[in-house]
Amino acid sequence: MSKPEILYEVKAQRGPTLRCKGWRQETILRMLENNMENAEKPEELVIYGGIGKCARNWESYHAIVKSLKELEDDETLVVQSGMPVAIFKTHKLAPTVVMATTNIMKADWETFYDLQDKNLTMFAQYTAAPWEYIGTQGVIQGTFETLSAIAIKKFNNDLTGKIYLTAGAGGMGGNQSWAMKMHGGVAIVVDADEKIIKRRMQKNYMDKIVYSLDEAIAMAKEASAKKEPLAIGVVGNAADLFEEAYKKGFMPDIISEMCPCHDPISYIPSGYTAEEAEEFRKRDRKGYLEAARETMKRQLRAMNAYFHKGVEVFEYGTSIRKECRDAGMPEEEAMTIPGFVAEYIRPLFCEGRGPFRWTCISGDPEDLRKTDDLALEICKGDPLVERWIKLARKHLPIEALPARICYMGFGQRKRFALAVNELIKKGELSGPVAFSRDNLDSGSIVNPTFESENMKDGGDLISDWPYLNALLNCAGMCDLIAIQANYSMGEAVHTGVTMIADGTDEATFRLEACMTTDSGIGVVRHAQAGYEIARDVANGKGKLTNESI
Amino acid sequence: MSKPEILYEVKAQRGPTLRCKGWRQETILRMLENNMENAEKPEELVIYGGIGKCARNWESYHAIVKSLKELEDDETLVVQSGMPVAIFKTHKLAPTVVMATTNIMKADWETFYDLQDKNLTMFAQYTAAPWEYIGTQGVIQGTFETLSAIAIKKFNNDLTGKIYLTAGAGGMGGNQSWAMKMHGGVAIVVDADEKIIKRRMQKNYMDKIVYSLDEAIAMAKEASAKKEPLAIGVVGNAADLFEEAYKKGFMPDIISEMCPCHDPISYIPSGYTAEEAEEFRKRDRKGYLEAARETMKRQLRAMNAYFHKGVEVFEYGTSIRKECRDAGMPEEEAMTIPGFVAEYIRPLFCEGRGPFRWTCISGDPEDLRKTDDLALEICKGDPLVERWIKLARKHLPIEALPARICYMGFGQRKRFALAVNELIKKGELSGPVAFSRDNLDSGSIVNPTFESENMKDGGDLISDWPYLNALLNCAGMCDLIAIQANYSMGEAVHTGVTMIADGTDEATFRLEACMTTDSGIGVVRHAQAGYEIARDVANGKGKLTNESI
Numbered sequence A, B: 001m002s003k004p005e006i007l008y009e010v011k012a013q014r015g016p017t018l019r020c021k022g023w024r025q026e027t028i029l030r031m032l033e034n035n036m037e038n039a040e041k042p043e044e045l046v047i048y049g050g051i052g053k054c055a056r057n058w059e060s061y062h063a064i065v066k067s068l069k070e071l072e073d074d075e076t077l078v079v080q081s082g083m084p085v086a087i088f089k090t091h092k093l094a095p096t097v098v099m100a101t102t103n104i105m106k107a108d109w110e111t112f113y114d115l116q117d118k119n120l121t122m123f124a125q126y127t128a129a130p131w132e133y134i135g136t137q138g139v140i141q142g143t144f145e146t147l148s149a150i151a152i153k154k155f156n157n158d159l160t161g162k163i164y165l166t167a168g169a170g171g172m173g174g175n176q177s178w179a180m181k182m183h184g185g186v187a188i189v190v191d192a193d194e195k196i197i198k199r200r201m202q203k204n205y206m207d208k209i210v211y212s213l214d215e216a217i218a219m220a221k222e223a224s225a226k227k228e229p230l231a232i233g234v235v236g237n238a239a240d241l242f243e244e245a246y247k248k249g250f251m252p253d254i255i256s257e258m259c260p261c262h263d264p265i266s267y268i269p270s271g272y273t274a275e276e277a278e279e280f281r282k283r284d285r286k287g288y289l290e291a292a293r294e295t296m297k298r299q300l301r302a303m304n305a306y307f308h309k310g311v312e313v314f315e316y317g318t319s320i321r322k323e324c325r326d327a328g329m330p331e332e333e334a335m336t337i338p339g340f341v342a343e344y345i346r347p348l349f350c351e352g353r354g355p356f357r358w359t360c361i362s363g364d365p366e367d368l369r370k371t372d373d374l375a376l377e378i379c380k381g382d383p384l385v386e387r388w389i390k391l392a393r394k395h396l397p398i399e400a401l402p403a404r405i406c407y408m409g410f411g412q413r414k415r416f417a418l419a420v421n422e423l424i425k426k427g428e429l430s431g432p433v434a435f436s437r438d439n440l441d442s443g444s445i446v447n448p449t450f451e452s453e454n455m456k457d458g459g460d461l462i463s464d465w466p467y468l469n470a471l472l473n474c475a476g477m478c479d480l481i482a483i484q485a486n487y488s489m490g491e492a493v494h495t496g497v498t499m500i501a502d503g504t505d506e507a508t509f510r511l512e513a514c515m516t517t518d519s520g521i522g523v524v525r526h527a528q529a530g531y532e533i534a535r536d537v538a539n540g541k542g543k544l545t546n547e548s549i
């Protein structure tokens, strides 16, 4: 066997030329290529998120491409953790691809690495394995919608002039300031690493860098008074500066943080610069962890103090509460502030909303423009969609194939997808459109310390739901379906799904079903758990649709 | 809400009358009723295996029945751990029912019981939850085929006159003697509980009861010489009598045991009768466990000694090896004898064989007779099927709806199912036939201490496979599909599937696909793991079919 070719760069094919036997297969192939075009380390097949991959190895990658090119309309390709293992004859309405990735019994990291070394598995990382990654847009809207939920809850749906105090400007955390600015607000982001803030300034995620809290506060207050959006990076330790701000009586409107609390060895202890922390970490691991945890507890205590003063404070998925509790903080104190899913995102889940997205397979930016317009038309009167689309088209660059993320809900997704299919049918778009979603969706994930934390019925751990989502989407004629494990090993199950509009009547038939099942089972799950909004939606009394389940 | 009605007895409807909108729905309804007709505690919805249920509670049971009656041909009913949660419009080729049962993150028994108390889950127990239980036939063939594999491996495919020394005549273990007699052989079954052996005699599972090993050996040798099948129960402790037999130089042909080793508090220590053990257990739990483990180690050492003399010795899924190792026996000594799946059943898995079964929905025993005949015709020349069908129809009574279990393999299942569908089409059978299988099938289960123990590629823990099986069967137009957890909590994943022949052309189309995917992915999995037989089958060079994957 000759060595498989390593491609250092892959670009998704654009335009009207088919390499496969149908547009469904071609669309899925381009989604795979689009993943690679957006990839952090394409030569290693790593798409994003550390080690999230799109194929087991290069041999598998080439075999997948070849299989998709040869696949008949009534066949299904089977992919096991990034390796294509079989093609079966199914039928024309069956998925083109079925996948299962990173599923391991009694999993922990050690077991995973061992099986990965044996070439038996790979890491799925949400949208990497199912070929649904679209670049950095997704993270930004996650934060944007969290802030939107806060705006609605507390600020009369308007964050202009409001101040968001947060920390951590890293790979994910760096997007917080952009999301706040999209809301017209002001962000103060504390990061212990000067270099990181400077890097964010280069990409316009940050407008200013300062070295004292007083300066940051003064700037923020000025921008707030003028109702001007502004992103200020402050070099400093989150615990120190949060405490200082509280003592000085500074009252921001919203507080959170995205320091790497889930991994205390990365969290920088008070009194250390990033470089000093690096040296400390190497010299004395145990001492480092102790110091990091002490600092983290101080940070959380400051956040709690603000919470008790009525400020909107929440945990943004960093595990700071759990880590502080595990480090000896009494349970009740550690769990003072809410997690963001339970507090802000779950009401969206109840409406079947979540990180829905579409990708224009032609590669033509005009297709994105037209579908953005269409989204505005279809979701007219829905402030969430209207605001996001308007801001996104203005602020967000196109990365690889033109794509849009948008938290549409049950009912909207179907109306939109069917309308897109009509546009293609009429020749108004220059190619198919692939609909997918991140795994942080209403009915697709169970993770008891994150998406399904603190469910009303106590069913945080029940993982029947994502499996039902997968089976039902398959029954609902989706085009690609994936069951994955992820996150902390052994602590989450989720599904990925792709549904294609190619302008055919068949696509109308398929989209009608799977656009209903995918978000519908999310609504059902929340209705079963006792959420009133979800019950209303299921009974056809929701705000977005009068369709019932 | 009025209290749901408790039915103390449910009988599956027989005959040609439809209560549902189509035969697919009616067939599934009758399978559910058939589960109940075979149930151990129907009033509690418990089908078998301790707490394996067919519905969450009576309200759910009635709701399932009602839903199946109302379900349209292009709709799919969604069942979450025994509770019907939604009906979605899908399409005519989609499954009638999708299910997920007992799936729980980071599961252990305590978590399970807690969630069960909250009415959020129930225990699936292999064929109970997906409505595929057919009575005691399944267990018998499991043992029969294990013995068949040994016969082929070592005894020129003939066990007449051979002696099987074993222990444990309990709920499952009690079937061993029947399976050995179906092979024309002689079984000596040691059980510490006289009452249990007497109970087996009442049901003709046991022919004789004796109180000393010498008597048993004498009887066994006599029957062996005359080539007469015989089942002898000996009252005694397995450790004591296995040691005694070895010391006396008695050489049986095959040795195993089905004492409750996986649960040492049920294992009876040497020197105690069943009643004395009961009293000891209550009085001194810790002392009991110590004594039980010491006895168990002696039992395994005796089995190992026989193994070293060249006798065919194996573990039959009781965990005796693991328990002895955990009780301090050195790993290498504890793991001397092989497990039965790795040693005998896996080669069958490589051919896509496993506990395939069919149920005659008309209730007419004639349908079973005709399908038995058809199985013999279709699988002509396959000694496994030929022998089993001939013996089964002679020895096994009909329980509830007439059904047959038969370890058919890849290729055979499809040919058979299509031929059954033709018989129905021609009016030669008086109703539809439902095909299903136990979860101990080639491609449907991962359990690292049982079905997927000791895989050639070290992938014992990789659980992508059952999920792929489920998605693929759904893509392959099966009629019911279920993803379940089971066994020791958190240590196994498996899938249940039902496929229906109702004499229509559509059924031909569906069966063609799903009879290929279900066992086909099992073959692929074993081929991927490096088993030569499976590679041959996948390449169309198998013994049962020249179809390739």
Ligand SMILES: NC(=O)c1ccc[n+]([C@@H]2O[C@H](COP(=O)([O-])OP(=O)(O)OC[C@H]3O[C@@H](n4cnc5c(N)ncnc54)[C@H](O)[C@@H]3O)[C@@H](O)[C@H]2O)c1
Binding pocket: A142, A167, A168, A169, A170, A171, A172, A173, A174, A190, A191, A192, A193, A196, A236, A237, A238, A239, A258, A259, A260, A261, A262, A263, A266, A267, A268, A269, A270, A274, A295, A316, A317, A318, A319
């Ligand atoms: N809510 C969500 O949907 C979501 C999504 C992705 C990531 N996360 C979580 O967000 C956290 C950050 O992720 P990331 O990818 O940005 O991490 P990262 O490692 O890229 O960046 C962390 C940043 O925090 C800074 N930092 C560390 N300790 C500090 C301290 N004590 N004070 C001030 N700054 C400090 C570091 O200098 C670094 O710039 C993680 O815990 C991650 O799990 C949440």
Ligand SMILES: NC(=O)c1ccc[n+]([C@@H]2O[C@H](COP(=O)([O-])OP(=O)(O)OC[C@H]3O[C@@H](n4cnc5c(N)ncnc54)[C@H](O)[C@@H]3O)[C@@H](O)[C@H]2O)c1
Binding pocket: B142, B167, B168, B169, B170, B171, B172, B173, B174, B190, B191, B192, B193, B196, B236, B237, B238, B239, B258, B259, B260, B261, B262, B263, B266, B267, B268, B269, B270, B274, B295, B316, B317, B318, B319
């Ligand atoms: N291989 C398979 O497919 C399979 C299937 C089902 C069960 N099992 C395993 O088989 C075992 C038995 O299951 P069961 O349902 O028959 O259990 P059970 O509890 O119904 O019966 C166990 C029997 O063993 C006897 N016994 C206990 N200790 C003994 C000793 N030291 N010496 C002699 N007899 C002793 C008891 O008197 C009892 O009759 C379990 O470990 C179970 O997990 C294997």
